[in-house]
Amino acid sequence: MNEPAITEDLIAAHGMKPDEYQRLLEVIGREPTFTELGIFSAMWNEHCSYKSSKKWLRTLPTKGPQVICGPGENAGVVDIGEGLAVVFKMESHNHPSYIEPYQGAGTGMGGILRDVFTMGARPVAAMNALSFGRPEHPRTRSLVHGVVAGIGGYGNAFGVPTVGGEVRFDAAYDGNCLVNAFAAGIARADAIFYSAASGVGMPVVYLGAKTGRDGVGGATMASAEFDDSIEDKRPTVQVGDPFTEKCLMEACLELMASGAVISIQDMGAAGLTCSAVEMGDKGDLGIKLELDRVPVREENMTAYEMMLSESQERMLMVLRPEKETEARAIFHKWDLDFAIVGETIPEDRFLVTLNGEVKADLPLKALSGTAPEYDRPWVPTPPPAPLGDLPEIDPMDGLRALLSSPNHAQKSWVWEQYDHMVMGDTARVPGRGAGVIRVHDTTRGLAFTSDVTPRYVVADPVQGGRQAVAEAYRNLVATGARPLATTDNMNFGNPEKPEIMGQFVGAIQGIGEACIALDMPIVSGNVSLYNETDGRGILPTPTIGAVGLIADLDDMIAGPASDGDLLLLLGGTGTHLGRSALLAEALGRAEGAPPPVDLAAERAHGDFVLAQKGHIRACTDISDGGLALAAFELAEAAGFGATLAPEGIAALFGEDQARYLIAAAPEAARALLRAAEAEGLEMDEVGSIGGKSFSMGAASAPMEDLTTLWRGTFPALFD
Amino acid sequence: MKAAVLVFPGSNCDRDLAVALKGAGAEVEMVWHKDTALPRGIDLVAVPGGFSFGDYLRCGAIAANSPVIRSVVQHAQRGGYVLGVCNGFQVLTESGLLPGALMRNAGLRFVCREAALRTETSDSAFTRAYTAGAALRLPVAHHDGNYVADSETLTRLAAEDRVAFTYAEPVNGSMNDIAGILSENRRVLGMMPHPERAVDPVQGGVHGQALFRGLTAAFEAA
Numbered sequence: 001m002n003e004p005a006i007t008e009d010l011i012a013a014h015g016m017k018p019d020e021y022q023r024l025l026e027v028i029g030r031e032p033t034f035t036e037l038g039i040f041s042a043m044w045n046e047h048c049s050y051k052s053s054k055k056w057l058r059t060l061p062t063k064g065p066q067v068i069c070g071p072g073e074n075a076g077v078v079d080i081g082e083g084l085a086v087v088f089k090m091e092s093h094n095h096p097s098y099i100e101p102y103q104g105a106g107t108g109m110g111g112i113l114r115d116v117f118t119m120g121a122r123p124v125a126a127m128n129a130l131s132f133g134r135p136e137h138p139r140t141r142s143l144v145h146g147v148v149a150g151i152g153g154y155g156n157a158f159g160v161p162t163v164g165g166e167v168r169f170d171a172a173y174d175g176n177c178l179v180n181a182f183a184a185g186i187a188r189a190d191a192i193f194y195s196a197a198s199g200v201g202m203p204v205v206y207l208g209a210k211t212g213r214d215g216v217g218g219a220t221m222a223s224a225e226f227d228d229s230i231e232d233k234r235p236t237v238q239v240g241d242p243f244t245e246k247c248l249m250e251a252c253l254e255l256m257a258s259g260a261v262i263s264i265q266d267m268g269a270a271g272l273t274c275s276a277v278e279m280g281d282k283g284d285l286g287i288k289l290e291l292d293r294v295p296v297r298e299e300n301m302t303a304y305e306m307m308l309s310e311s312q313e314r315m316l317m318v319l320r321p322e323k324e325t326e327a328r329a330i331f332h333k334w335d336l337d338f339a340i341v342g343e344t345i346p347e348d349r350f351l352v353t354l355n356g357e358v359k360a361d362l363p364l365k366a367l368s369g370t371a372p373e374y375d376r377p378w379v380p381t382p383p384p385a386p387l388g389d390l391p392e393i394d395p396m397d398g399l400r401a402l403l404s405s406p407n408h409a410q411k412s413w414v415w416e417q418y419d420h421m422v423m424g425d426t427a428r429v430p431g432r433g434a435g436v437i438r439v440h441d442t443t444r445g446l447a448f449t450s451d452v453t454p455r456y457v458v459a460d461p462v463q464g465g466r467q468a469v470a471e472a473y474r475n476l477v478a479t480g481a482r483p484l485a486t487t488d489n490m491n492f493g494n495p496e497k498p499e500i501m502g503q504f505v506g507a508i509q510g511i512g513e514a515c516i517a518l519d520m521p522i523v524s525g526n527v528s529l530y531n532e533t534d535g536r537g538i539l540p541t542p543t544i545g546a547v548g549l550i551a552d553l554d555d556m557i558a559g560p561a562s563d564g565d566l567l568l569l570l571g572g573t574g575t576h577l578g579r580s581a582l583l584a585e586a587l588g589r590a591e592g593a594p595p596p597v598d599l600a601a602e603r604a605h606g607d608f609v610l611a612q613k614g615h616i617r618a619c620t621d622i623s624d625g626g627l628a629l630a631a632f633e634l635a636e637a638a639g640f641g642a643t644l645a646p647e648g649i650a651a652l653f654g655e656d657q658a659r660y661l662i663a664a665a666p667e668a669a670r671a672l673l674r675a676a677e678a679e680g681l682e683m684d685e686v687g688s689i690g691g692k693s694f695s696m697g698a699a700s701a702p703m704e705d706l707t708t709l710w711r712g713t714f715p716a717l718f719d
Numbered sequence: 720m721k722a723a724v725l726v727f728p729g730s731n732c733d734r735d736l737a738v739a740l741k742g743a744g745a746e747v748e749m750v751w752h753k754d755t756a757l758p759r760g761i762d763l764v765a766v767p768g769g770f771s772f773g774d775y776l777r778c779g780a781i782a783a784n785s786p787v788i789r790s791v792v793q794h795a796q797r798g799g800y801v802l803g804v805c806n807g808f809q810v811l812t813e814s815g816l817l818p819g820a821l822m823r824n825a826g827l828r829f830v831c832r833e834a835a836l837r838t839e840t841s842d843s844a845f846t847r848a849y850t851a852g853a854a855l856r857l858p859v860a861h862h863d864g865n866y867v868a869d870s871e872t873l874t875r876l877a878a879e880d881r882v883a884f885t886y887a888e889p890v891n892g893s894m895n896d897i898a899g900i901l902s903e904n905r906r907v908l909g910m911m912p913h914p915e916r917a918v919d920p921v922q923g924g925v926h927g928q929a930l931f932r933g934l935t936a937a938f939e940a941a
Contacts, residue, residue, distance in 0.1 A: 156770070156829060156860070156862075157731075157773060159731025159732075159770075243728070243770060246728070246729055246731065246770075334728060416829075417829045418831060421858050421913070421916050422735070422768075423731075424739075424918075424919075426922065427923075429923070
């Protein structure tokens, strides 16, 4: 078959800038073949090369005594004791989900689950952080339905419990929704599998589903902005098959246990290209691929298509040759393809042939090693103007505005579509801060949370970055878990705009500072740039996924609160209304500075809660909606009303950081107050749980009415 | 009691069911769907939840044609006990061991939550430790749990006291609120709710324990 000539248009269609093409010419010293151009464009696009973000990602703290493996592998690995490790990562599937919500979101789940079991871990928990446009925007409803069904359709069939996540709505996401999928798995700490190939002449084996034309060019698409031509991009979205993925996971875990695997890598973005180059590069070896041996499900596929296909549920592995028969039998048991498609070679070479014809012959190390790296110009985000005068707000009207906003209303409409109890180890279901699972066959628990407040980040990226980590820390602490480590999913607009790059740089700075202060190193992550439509960027959304450890589940702060429990506020009275949820939902205003984050106070208050958890019946952090919303949610979970003494909008709805609301029996509450005083921490008794009304000072409403409102918001908008 | 838990490709509650059975004192063997015979001396065959064969074609339809199912049907015909949970219930209706069918939920969406149920009969090895008429709460997690049967079947199920559990709140649109049914000889139970997800306080409820403990106790007594 004749391959197209390399023209300027073809180069541009591959998302390659003229100077990048010049670089390519210098690296290989000749004009590339069509297949080679495809391979380079896949390796050098933003999605695979992190060319705009690498410089800044390097500044993040990634080490700690608990870290077994930091960023750079398929997922991060963290020690959880008893010889076990938790393996986790978060990754975006934003562009595919906007184009084809069901498949886009489903394959996002598929990809992140593969990242986890590629490392030898059985996935045990998932989360999803979703950002949509305004509910009234014409596309939002179908996106919400499609994305939620897609996540459920994939995760439920695969059999991993979805225990947490976030759902937000803002006009800034009207043309570009965000779908960030998190997965965590458990493995033996001494049986983690990595991607670096080793040994010359070792068979390179293709595992899983067959290769089709789906997703060709997907990684390049994910690195472009959207415009009116988005419908044309639908063929670049992959189609998922959770059944095959479940079988692939079982087969891979069996294979790993058999000792047959030298190294293994899943085929995600840019499929065969990225996985083969990664294995060779990390192992300082070359790779030879014979594409005629690749299992295909369509006829007459070209080398270009096979190298760039993003067909799902596929793996590449370097095999111990003496184990071939055993390995083949395992894959046949699960009715999956197993084909030796190449071998490792000693020289620095990536050689790809089809029917005996050389389709690509490239220096392998150069493919990743010489990828462009940019120090993009950036400007710091200017400090926001101070918050102006606010009109009088009745506290109950304020609370009602929050409860009837889909941003703060109950989200069971979403998480009841996800199986959150499969595997039988779910100790805390979604909807109440962090989700918790038991580590199977142990008394340990793992807590999971995902957090970011984009309306803070856009106003002050540094404080917003800190706050995302601090809120994740508090959500873990509120279950009684010691925060362990973090994964970051950085969703931003076009990095070629200095103000967008400035948001990225600021957020990274804030995240890094908070991760150091709170001892939650970043062990994995993902960057999604160019989240823009027709030149308008999303709110900067650095989603933080975090994991905490509960050494004994008997010590989990389980809740709910009981009738007569006292409410204690740790961290002082609320004062800060800038960028608050109340401002956004009750007044439609996005003004002022976000609350500053005092990391030392965060640490001190978190340590206090963990040290005193034996006295605490229920606990929640104070974030969106301040004390009022936190108290409402604690009371609702308990099935009672509550009385709050503080009056004044700032005290009730201020979003000052480093604060927790605690419910404790009266005697335990007195012990907590004494302990706080002894440590010099500010803790105040602010009310109690009980009755059938929710009262804030003089304002009072029947709990039942508020609960109906809170529960009814999502169904009213989306049923 | 010796129990066999079947494993199909796509089963994902097989381990959970085995854990619950072992927790109640049963001896458990996992049996691969391509096996043509059950292990010797099996008292109970447990068909787990999940998405056998991806729920492709129709939930449970492909699994019902797996080699091992022929042995399960023979086991049932000999008077052996069979428990099918969720996808397992779908496999049992597809294989003809129980009447009726499980259709898409009335709300058309997957539903996962704890649901209020009622035990309708205590006259079976599965429900002997429950009180007929008593309320219980068990998790549900399914997309196709809407029980449908012709009116003659529904009349017979009621007349013969073969409805084991009903929903006490709207869940999926099932006829007569049916959540679980027994075979004519009362030795085959299919149910959509997951008793294996409610056997340990960590899971947030223990109302499923009585089913497994009742079963093992029935065999110890026998």
